[in-house]
Each structure stands twice: as structure tokens, then as C-alpha cells.
Amino acid sequence: MSKVAIDSSLLEELGVKDWRMHTQFNHSNLAENTSDTVQNDSETEVVDSDSVLHVASEAADYHADKSQVEESQVGVSDDLLTSLATEKVALVFVGEGLEQVWQNDETPTWGLMLNILDALNIHQEEVVYFDTALLHTEDAIMMTIEEIIETGVEQVFSFDEESMLNEALAEGLHVEVLPSLDEMLAQGFAKKQVYYRLANYGH
Structure with missing residues (x-):
């Protein structure tokens, strides 16, 4: 780009002194x-x-x-x-011989029990059982009662009419006595009785 120069005489006529760029x-x-x-x-x-x-x-x-x-x-x-x-408890069973029957596929009683639970739409994991044949002392009975109370149920189903546990449980819970496991297996009427009593629970 060409440099533009302004004549100093022209600047004087305009009243402007000669201008120079400051070094800054x-x-x-x-x-x-x-x-x-x-x-x-x-x-x-x-x-x-x-x-x-x-x-x-x-x-x-x-x-x-x-x-x-x-x-x-x-x-x-x-x-x-x-x-x-998983820990939800739908039913609590007490009875003599439940330890040998429960989840034992070799016993016809367990197969019958499974059929009843399936008909009621209750999973076996929702059922808690206590074998009365194993309760030989008062301490064992009291411990079992505490465990049953902790499940939160209001009713217990007993397959053992003669058990001392029934009387102890009846002080705070309702105890429904069912036909024994042997009776349920041998008699069709006993099967129906167990089924209808379980089905009416909570209704």
C-alpha cells in the first residue's frame, strides 16, 4: 500500500501543526x-x-x-x-413327623401336601413348619412359640391334636386343629377337610 503524505503548508492553512506519530x-x-x-x-x-x-x-x-x-x-x-x-409367611404348620415329610419327594404325604398348596396358590417357601416330635423340653416349646410369633401370623394349623404346643399357642394365637398327616393320606374326607380349612383362612 502506498504511503499518503500531507503537505505541511496545507496543515498550516487548516490551523493544524505538523503532525507526527508518537513513538508510543x-x-x-x-x-x-x-x-x-x-x-x-x-x-x-x-x-x-x-x-x-x-x-x-x-x-x-x-x-x-x-x-x-x-x-x-x-x-x-x-x-x-x-x-x-422371600420371608413372607402365609401358613404355619405344627405336627408330629413334619421334619421327615417336608420336601421329601419319596413320601406320598409330601406329594399330597404340594397338591394342596398348589391348589391354594401358595408356594412351599411361604410355609413354615415345626415338628412337635422334636420339642422335648419347655425351653424348646417356648423358643418355638417365639419363632411362630415372629412370623406375624394370627393363626396356626396343627396336625397334632395331642401336642402341648397347641395349648401354649392358644394363649395368644388361634390354633386350628387339622386331621393328622396319616389321616389325610388315608381318607379322602380328611384331605378335603384340610383343603377347605386352609382355603378359608383369612376370609
Whole structure:
């Protein structure tokens, strides 16, 4: 680009003294100052960029930690419900010989019991049993009573009419005496009686 020069006589006619660029604003200084400004701005941008990245990283870590906590809580909220569902007790049976019968596929009594539970839509895991033949002391009886009370049921079904446990339980719970396991297996009427009494429980 060609340099434009202004005649000094013209400046005098205009009442303007001869003008010269101040050394502070000469081309080299302007270029240097501009370069410094750009460099400072670049450094500022780098610093600001680092700050933003640092803040963004902290925010990401915070949200990640928060998500992990929430998942853990959910995870914690999902395990407790499963445990409660698993420990839900629908029925409590007491009777002599239940220990040998329960979940023993070789005994026809267990097969009959399963058929009754399936008809009532009750899973075997929802049933708690206590074998009265194993209760030889008062301490054993009292411990069994405490365990039955902890199940939260209001009624107990007994296959053992002669058991001392029935009388002890009757002080705080309703005890429904059913036909014995042998009677239920041998008599069709006993099977029906057991089924209808269990079906009417809670109704």
C-alpha cells in the first residue's frame, strides 16, 4: 500500500501543526503491543479453558458419584424388598413327623401336601413348619412359640391334636386343629377337610 503524505503548508492553512506519530504508537510498537495482547488473551483463554475443564471434570465426578450412590440406594431399596418377599409367611404348620415329610419327594404325604398348596396358590417357601416330635423340653416349646410369633401370623394349623404346643399357642394365637398327616393320606374326607380349612383362612 502506498504511503499518503500531507503537505505541511496545507496543515498550516487548516490551523493544524505538523503532525507526527508518537513513538508510543508507531507501527512496530503497535505490532508488538498487539502481539502481546493476543498472547495474553491466548494465555487467558488457556487458563480459562483449563478452569472450565477442571470445573466440568468435578461436575462429572459429582454426578457420577451421585449416580453410584443412587444406584446403591436403589440397589439397597431392591434387595430389601426381595428379602421381605422371600420371608413372607402365609401358613404355619405344627405336627408330629413334619421334619421327615417336608420336601421329601419319596413320601406320598409330601406329594399330597404340594397338591394342596398348589391348589391354594401358595408356594412351599411361604410355609413354615415345626415338628412337635422334636420339642422335648419347655425351653424348646417356648423358643418355638417365639419363632411362630415372629412370623406375624394370627393363626396356626396343627396336625397334632395331642401336642402341648397347641395349648401354649392358644394363649395368644388361634390354633386350628387339622386331621393328622396319616389321616389325610388315608381318607379322602380328611384331605378335603384340610383343603377347605386352609382355603378359608383369612376370609
